[in-house]
Amino acid sequence: MARAWHLKSRPSGMPTNDNFELKDVELPELADGQLRVRNRWLSVDPYMRGRMNDVKSYVPAFQVGEPMDGGAVGEVVDSKAEGFQAGDLVQHMSGWRDEAVVAARTAQKLPDLGAPPERFLGVLGVTGITAYFGLLDAARAKEGDIVFVSAAAGAVGSVVVQVAKAKGMKVIASAGGAEKCDFVRSLGVDEVIDYKSQPILKGLAAAAPDGIDVYFDNVGGDHLDAALALARNNARFAICGMIEGYNTGQPTSLRFAMRIISARIAIKGFIVFDYFPRMAEFYAEMAPWMANGTVKSRETIVDGLENTADAFLGLFEGANTGKMLVRL
């Protein structure tokens, strides 16, 4: 018997514990090509909020009454698939549970990069790939650019900051509260704005008197509007997330939308999946950066499967610094 989190009901607005239920599930017999995996680490991510709505999007919606899923790292305990054996550590998408039967073709053995397994849910996983390609491909950021990163104490933001510094950019970052700002400062940013202590527009205008060339958006709303206001000519925005709007359902209100025209801004939304074919390129730069300390990993770890929903809900209250993980 395994235990898996189920979507009990769809939230309107901010989700609560009542929307989730941890229930026993029967695991099927292992068929050919399948693995039984005992999860060690679960990923909870802001994008999962979108999956709680009944909306067609780039990932299927969670279904009411059904188990949820998401990124996870686990240990193979039984294998009927060639190339996998008990003891292998794998990354897969059957998270939100303690044990799963997984099609081997949807699981990847963790590459031997000398990093602890949970890193593959963070800096060396989807989080890192999002940061790396969002900055360098979607925003086409390059040496010498002035880069503004929002939610810079978060999982993706904290990697964006470090990649940008490694590539010789000037980095201005926002984070909420003194403690997170201290953390972001420790990553080597040039300027940090505490958006809880002042309006972000005012903070950005002071931190970027010459404007910005690049904006990496994790927040949307007022942050996006401030970036529009301060954009220099031919600025490039990578739109990665808009956590400010995930729960409110409020429209995004932009006072500076017309600067898209006058400053010839290029805005690019992106989804990390589209970059999976370029994983090798990512590992080739990120693995040495991790090894030599250019890029550091920071995690907020919650223990116990039963606390997974709380860990997820914490993402919307700023409970995490760096990547939020659940350790089983």
Added chain:
Amino acid sequence: MARAWHLKSRPSGMPTNDNFELKDVELPELADGQLRVRNRWLSVDPYMRGRMNDVKSYVPAFQVGEPMDGGAVGEVVDSKAEGFQAGDLVQHMSGWRDEAVVAARTAQKLPDLGAPPERFLGVLGVTGITAYFGLLDAARAKEGDIVFVSAAAGAVGSVVVQVAKAKGMKVIASAGGAEKCDFVRSLGVDEVIDYKSQPILKGLAAAAPDGIDVYFDNVGGDHLDAALALARNNARFAICGMIEGYNTGQPTSLRFAMRIISARIAIKGFIVFDYFPRMAEFYAEMAPWMANGTVKSRETIVDGLENTADAFLGLFEGANTGKMLVRL
């Protein structure tokens, strides 16, 4: 003695006749390198509304108490510049007046394309260049794309429609009112939406059941939001104008901003000036299209210098079909 329109006061919100004043001006003696030009045609354009505000942008603001300027076509009546002589027709930026002394380096003799002179303020001028490069470069529209064009009965929009059809795209257009919709239909669009008879989102959802690949934005606001809602994966938006917001000063409210991420939308603001170096490329395609009737010109003509401010104000009330021009 010449007569020139002056900015009398800055508007807040919708401009009125009180913001403008037609006054006599003394013309200076002609110096070396200068031309005296008698204007025949004046251009009034929505972007001039932005110049009435005291805001630094890509063109200098009009100054209170000073003459205004803008695109014009006129006849050289006196020349102290090599290569120009009386009788030459030139295009220049000293509009909003009947006669001007112009630096010859800022004037272009009209190329001999067999077109009437006023065409160089429209389809063969800034209007046409805006439509052509906005669609093909900023939005990277290509054969087979489903293209949505807003304000398609306007100066730029009506050219976008025709270029898109000439390039083998499917074109969905919006215009305000039955008469304008009939005009847009006469340009060969596949679907036309009367945004005055129904919400644009509803109209676009019906006209584009498979979504859109490209949006050419002249309007902003609800039109932009509807385009976000209907965008297919990897859709490209060229942001040319946002006339809906020029006078209201209201923020742009977007309910579908998050689709920038899920549909991986690329949004590009652009300014026509940036394409002036590529004018030859534009003429090479547009001149034959004009000659063989692939692209037709439509103008709304107002007679008399004294009616220039009215012609300009009419732009914000939908008074024009095609390019609004003043004939002197």
